Amino acid sequence: MTDTVTGGCQCGRVRYAVVIDSDEAYLCHCRMCQRATGGVSIALKGVLRSDLTWTTREPDRFASSPIANRGFCSACGTPLTFEFADDEAPGLDLTVGSFDDAYRFRPTSHFAIESWHSDWLDTRDLPGKRSEDNPSTRDRWMKVVGKLPD
Template sequence: MSEDTKGARNETSVEGGCMCGRVRYAVSITDNDGYLCHCRMCQRAGGGLAIAFKNVPKDSVTWTTPEPDYYKSSPIARRGHCADCGTPLTFDYPDSEHIDLTIGSFDDPIRFTPTHHFGAENIHEAWLDTRALPRKRTDEYEPLVKRWKDTIGKLPE
């Protein structure tokens, strides 16, 4: 946590939400730390090998549109998502004062830096460092570019 000369926390308000825009939030954060959860429940809930999260106090989150829809993913936890577009948004224990927001749901996810792994017993090591793999930009993939241009006349922003 960062502090100014008066001892108060330096807070920044950031925003995020789901793909379709129905569920939106603002949250006060004091740092750009995030983490990757590799547990089997997160793998299944997110459809990937890990979910990137930002842990924050629940009282720092303001839902600027309706709250997410919740799924009780286990006897001890629930996951917030948008029922319209399916975007995973949160993970929390109802009896905790903290909540995890999915890094991908932030408007500016690039600001966050992973600081640790959780659920390490299920890490798929081959997927952690992929820097040596060939890369292709979406705006260079002609079949995708053609689909967008044929449909809306341009690439989406």
């Protein structure tokens, strides 16, 4: 299965289209990814550079370590890529959350498990609340936008 999918940053300044051959993705738990996102891990989808087209503009890049660059939108801050700095790798990783249809992807592996925060991975038994059930959040969205976000 090959499919062309799209994605981009929150504000729309940086957009892409990429050909993928599977819905497999992975979670990276390394400290660099944790710091870059402010989260306990990041969901990434490996793609070939040759299959990726930046349809509006390329992301800005930050040298997050001596071996890696991270693509992001400097206007809204959305993390978009992980790329090796030497530019010799045929592939790079796109953040799963930046895809327009992020729900299609499924995690198939973990990377950098030495930094894994195990208590944060399986949280399905914690109580949950929908956005519309929180009056503070719901009322602000309704007042400003007239609807809840997609």
